[in-house]
Amino acid sequence: MPETGSEFGQVLFEAVDEGLLVLGESGRNAVYFHLQNLYSLKREDISGKPEAFVENLRKIFGMGAEIIEKAILRSLYCKLGLTYEEKKNHDFIMYVNDAKNTAEQERRQEITVDFSIRQTVDEPI
C-alpha cells in the first residue's frame, strides 16, 4: 500500500502504462509520443497531471478514451488492493481521487493499528 502522494503517483504511473496496453505496445508508444509532441505532456508527468492526461486522451480518441480510462482505473485499483466498481456520474479524476483517498485512509488506519500494537507490546507486564 503506498504511503502518500509520491508513492501514489508511482502507482498511477504504472497503471497508466498498463492501461494503455489495450492498444498494444506500439499504440502505447504512439500515445506517449503524441501527448509529448502535441500537448507537451511527458510520460513521467502524467501521474502529476491526470486532468491534462485524460483531457488529451479524449481529444485523441473521443468516446473511445473511456475504454483506456477504464483499463487504467482497473489496473490502479488492483495495484492498490482496492475493488474497482463503476459508479454513475463518476469520471476518471473522481475515481483517481477516490482511490487516492481510500489508499491514504487505509494507510493511516494501518499506522494507528501498528502504533497501538507496539504500545501494547511495550507496556510492562
Add this chain to the structure above:
Amino acid sequence: MSPIYKSSLILLTGLTLVYSLQGFYPKFIALFSDSFLPIIAGAAVISSGFSLQKYWHKAKEQFSIVWLCFTIGLFLWFVGEAVRTGYTVVWSVETPYPSIADAFWLSGCVPLFMALYLYFDIFKSVISRKASTFAVAITASLAVFVSVGVIAPVAKTADLTTRMVDFLYPVLDLALLSIAILGLFIFLKGNLGKSWALITSGVLLNAWADVLFSYSKLQGAYYAGHPIELLYAVAYVFFLLAFYVHTKEL
C-alpha cells in the same frame, strides 16, 4: 488547411474535371482511368504500409494485426486494379466479368473487414444501444436498396459465377460499411475521428461504385473510363488520406 489536404483537394478537383470532360477525349479517358486506378491504389498501399511500420510491434498484438490487415486488404485491391490494367492496357482486351481481378477485390474485403472489426473490437463496449441501432438501420436500409436495385435484377442472370460475384460485392461492401460506421461513432469527437470519417467515406464511395458498376454492367452501359471509376479513385484517395491522418493524429 494542411498541405496534404490541399494537395488532395487539388487532386480530387482535377480528377472530377478529367472525368467530367471525357466527351472531348473518349480514347484518352479509358487509358487514363485504367492507368490511374492502380497508381492511386498503390499509393494507398504505401500509405497503409507506413501506418503498419509505425504501429507494428508483434503478431500477438491486436492493434498490430489491425494495420497488417489494412495493408494486406489494400494490397489485394491494388493487385485487382493492376490485373484489370493488365487486361486492358497490356493485353488490349476488355476485362472479362467476373475475372481474376474480381477475385482479388473480393478477397481484399476480408482482411479489410478484419482490420475494421479488430480496431472496433478494442473499443466496442463504449458503443451505446442507440448508436448500434442507428448503424443497423443505415446498413439495413442500404441492404434493402441494394437488394432491390442490384441483387434482384442480377438474380435473373443465367451465369451462376456472375450471380455469386454480383451478390458478394454488395454483401461485403455492406459488412465493411456497417463496421466503419460503428467505428466512426466511437472516434467522431476525437482527432482519430478524421481518419475514421475518411475510411467510412472511402468504404461508402466504394460500395456506391460497386452498386452502380453492377447495375450499369447489367444494363450494358459500362465502359472503360466510365464516371463510376471516379468514385473508385476518390475512395482510394480517401483511404490514402485516412492512414496518413491516423499516423499524424496518433
